[in-house]
Amino acid sequence: MTTQINVSRFPSPxxxxxxxxxxxxLVHLDFDGNEERMHTLQARRFRHPQWRERPQSAPRAITEWLEAYFAGELRPLPWEQIRLTGTDFQQCVWQGLTGIPAGEHRSYSALAETLGNPRAVRAVARANALNPVAILIPCHRVIGANGTLTGYAGGLERKAWLLDHEAKNLKLV
Structure with missing residues (x-):
């Protein structure tokens, strides 16, 4: 069975x-240039994906959330518009990421401890790397144990920008 996946673009800072x-x-949100990553991750989730560029195909609640986020407002996630597919462990990690407040960050080991599995640091890092909806599920809020910025599919410059934006500009609404 073929799965139709529609792709639209959203301009951001x-x-x-x-x-x-x-x-x-929404099944995937990524940075332009990461199409191969998007295709690889979604091919694991959907059999025979068929990709189609379709402007304005993203749910309005998602684009409104992104507009507010980049304007400095943090709103509740529109979960009803997001379809996450992953293992139970991945889902647990992704849920744990949403518990890291905007403007803050955690190490992989701190996140593993929060999830009740302090020895699962590498597994937490891998699940973090497989997050299919960047920014919405804030995998950018996880840093190295020594406080340095580490791996981010969008690049460390974007990770630094997102963390700085959240620390300086975001206000809960």
Whole structure:
């Protein structure tokens, strides 16, 4: 069975974002230039994906959330518009990421401890790297144990920008 995946673009201060939807639910949000990553991750989730550029195919609640985020407002995530597919462990890690407040960060080991599995640092890092919806699920808020910025699919410059933006500009609404 083929799965139709529609892709639209969203302009942002950190460069264009690619938003992929299946049946009107967001399944992937990534930075332009990461199409190979998006295709690889979604090919694991959907059999025979068929990709189509379709402007304005992203759910309005998602684009409104992104507009507010980049304008400095932090709103509750529109979970009903997001379709996450992953293992139970990945889902647990992704949920844990949403518990890191904007403007703050955690190390991989601190996140593993928070999730009740302090020895799972590498597994937490791997699940973090497989996060299919960048920014919405804030994998950028995880840093190295020594406080340095470490791996980010969008690049360390974007990670630094997002952390700085959140620390200086975001206000809960």
């Amino acid at each position: 950190v460069g264009p974002l690619s938003l992929a939807t299946v049946e009107d639910k």
